[in-house]
Amino acid sequence: MNTHLKIGSRESALAVRQAEIVKETLEKAAPGLHIEIVTMKTTGDKILHKSLEKIGGKGLFVKELDRALLDGTIDLSVHSLKDMPMEIPSELPVVAYTRREDPRDALIIKAGLPALKEGSVIGSSSRRRSLQAGKLFPGCRFKNIRGNVQTRLFKLEHEDYEATILALAGLRRLGMEQCVSRIFSVDEMIPSAGQGILAVQARKGEKIPGIEAVDCFDSRLAAKAERSFVRYLDGGCTSPVAAYAETSGNEIRIRGLYYHEESGQSVTGTISGEKHRGEMLAERLAKNLKGRFS
Numbered sequence: 001m002n003t004h005l006k007i008g009s010r011e012s013a014l015a016v017r018q019a020e021i022v023k024e025t026l027e028k029a030a031p032g033l034h035i036e037i038v039t040m041k042t043t044g045d046k047i048l049h050k051s052l053e054k055i056g057g058k059g060l061f062v063k064e065l066d067r068a069l070l071d072g073t074i075d076l077s078v079h080s081l082k083d084m085p086m087e088i089p090s091e092l093p094v095v096a097y098t099r100r101e102d103p104r105d106a107l108i109i110k111a112g113l114p115a116l117k118e119g120s121v122i123g124s125s126s127r128r129r130s131l132q133a134g135k136l137f138p139g140c141r142f143k144n145i146r147g148n149v150q151t152r153l154f155k156l157e158h159e160d161y162e163a164t165i166l167a168l169a170g171l172r173r174l175g176m177e178q179c180v181s182r183i184f185s186v187d188e189m190i191p192s193a194g195q196g197i198l199a200v201q202a203r204k205g206e207k208i209p210g211i212e213a214v215d216c217f218d219s220r221l222a223a224k225a226e227r228s229f230v231r232y233l234d235g236g237c238t239s240p241v242a243a244y245a246e247t248s249g250n251e252i253r254i255r256g257l258y259y260h261e262e263s264g265q266s267v268t269g270t271i272s273g274e275k276h277r278g279e280m281l282a283e284r285l286a287k288n289l290k291g292r293f294s
Contacts, residue, residue: 003209004034008065008074011039012148014170018198019078021173022098022214029210038074040064066092069203076208077201081194081223082167086231088201095208096200096215097223101169103196103244105129105189109163109181110156116140120162123155127240129165131259131266132189149174169196190242190257190268193226218247218275225278229256232286240266245278252278258289267292 005026009019016039023035041064062084065077069092081097088094109116116122116137123145124130130142143161145152149170156164163181171177197219202208222245229243240259245252252275259266271285 002075002206003030003032004036005076005208006036006038006074008068008077009037009039010065011041012150014149014174015039015078015080017173018080022076022078022096022198022200025098025214026208026210029213033209038068040068066201069201075202075206079199079201080167080170081197081199082192084194084199086227091204092201093204094199095202096211097219098198098200098214099216100219100222101172101196103191104168104186105165105184105191105195106168106171106180107133107163107165107182107184108153108156108179110161113162116163121160123152123161123164126165126192127259128192128242128257129189131240132184132242132257133165136184136188149176153179167191167195186244186255190255191244193230193241193243194223195244197223199223221245221247221252221275221278225252225254225282228279229254229282229286232283233258233290243282245282247275250275252281254278254282254285256282256285256289258286260290260293263293265293 007019007023009015016037019037023037027033027035062079066089068074069077118139120140121143122133122137122140124142125144125146134142145155145161145164147155149166152164152166155161168183171180200214225245226243230241233241242257243254245254251272253270253272255268255270257266257268267289269285269289271281273281
């Protein structure tokens with residue numbers, strides 16, 4: 001069993017912090033393990049002037065790390081699950097889903113502005129967020145914004161934006177909650193599938209010391225249910241499809257959002273049941289929501 005591991009990460013401060021969270025858990029669970037974090041810039045990080053739907057989707061955030069895993073440059077990779085494509089290579093399985101950080105979205109208003117008003121510009125690269133926030137702020141306009149947390153906050157202060165929307169989980173991991181103006185409930189804004197969960201990938205069949213301490217069973221069940229909902233609806237990174245699952249005891253409750261492109265209408269719904277049936281329940285919910293437009 002390898003006791004010297006390399007964890008691959010994107011170069012942003014948030015990505016590195018997320019890799020450190022996994023590193024710290026592994027080292028605590030497996031004393032004597034030596035772990036190094038290896039950073040790399042992905043294609044998705046390099047191309048910031050175009051929307052993801054125009055340059056290839058979420059796969060652009062993982063392909064360099066996938067390649068490094070396959071050729072042995074790294075032994076593990078850590079991703080925000082919400083940034084991973086729906087199809088994951090069978091030779092690079094997710095071996096752990098971390099305990100979920102707060103899954104909600106947060107509004108950050110430009111410093112010095114007391115509130116948003118008619119005509120305010122909200123920076124968002126997510127159609128899911130823009131669709132739901134548009135109902136909460138009907139007088140506001142939405143403009144594409146790309147980049148890591150620090151890049152987006154810099155653009156907020158220095159460019160033509162009055163506000164932006166970010167995942168609360170990332171802000172918390174970076175200790176930046178003080179910039180938050182409002183936290184949206186999961187009913188006001190259903191999160192992206194997997195939001196708040198970190199996914200750890202490894203090469204198929206390899207044993208990783210301490211990995212059991214990283215994996216959270218309820219996060220795994222919630223993640224699989226949420227991704228099942230999105231997968232059924234063929235939702236990619238730019239599709240305004242959202243799913244959020246909560247477990248309680250032996251139960252799971254799944255919220256879902258489906259947007260019908262042809263009509264321009266969206267619909268939400270919930271479904272509950274035994275948590276080991278989460279994927280099936282999520283697919284049933286997706287089928288029901290899509291069926292409303294048949």
